[in-house]
Amino acid sequence: MSHVQKTRTTVEIYGRTYTIVGDADKHHVRLVASMVDDKMKEIYQANKSLDTTRLAVLTAVNTMHDYLKLQADYEELLKKIEEKEEH
C-alpha cells in the first residue's frame, strides 16, 4: 500500500488537454508533456500526411527506441564498473 500523495496535472499535448495523475511532481509532468508535444511536431514536420493517432504512436515508438538504447548503455556502464571492481 502506498501513501504517496498523487498529483493531478493538466497539460496540453498537440492541441488536446490531458490530466495526468501520478507520483511525479507537476513540474516534471509538464516537462514530459512538452517533450512529447515537441516530438510529435517534429515527426509531423517530417511527414505531414500523418494523422494524430499515427503521430502519437510513432512518437511512442521513437521514445521506446531511445529508451532501449539508453538501457543498453546503462547496462554496459554497470558491467564496466563490475569488471573494474573485480580487478
Place this chain on the structure above:
Amino acid sequence: MSHVQKTRTTVEIYGRTYTIVGDADKHHVRLVASMVDDKMKEIYQANKSLDTTRLAVLTAVNTMHDYLKLQADYEELLKKIEEKEEH
C-alpha cells in the same frame, strides 16, 4: 553523409499497420513495436474510455517519463564512477 543501409519494417501496433524506416534492424523494430502495443493495451485496461489517440499520447508520455528516469540513473552512475576515479 551516411551510407548506412536503411531498413523498412512493417509492424502492427494497436490494430494499425506502420512502416518504420531507420537504421535499426528489423528484429529490434519489431521488439519496440510490440512494447508500444503492450503499453497501449495496458493503459486501455486501466481506462477503457480513452480513444486511440489519447491512448497513444499517454503511452508516449509514459515512455518519456521512464526515459527521463533512466537518464537520471545513468548520470548518477557516471558521477559515481568519476568520483571513484578521483579518489
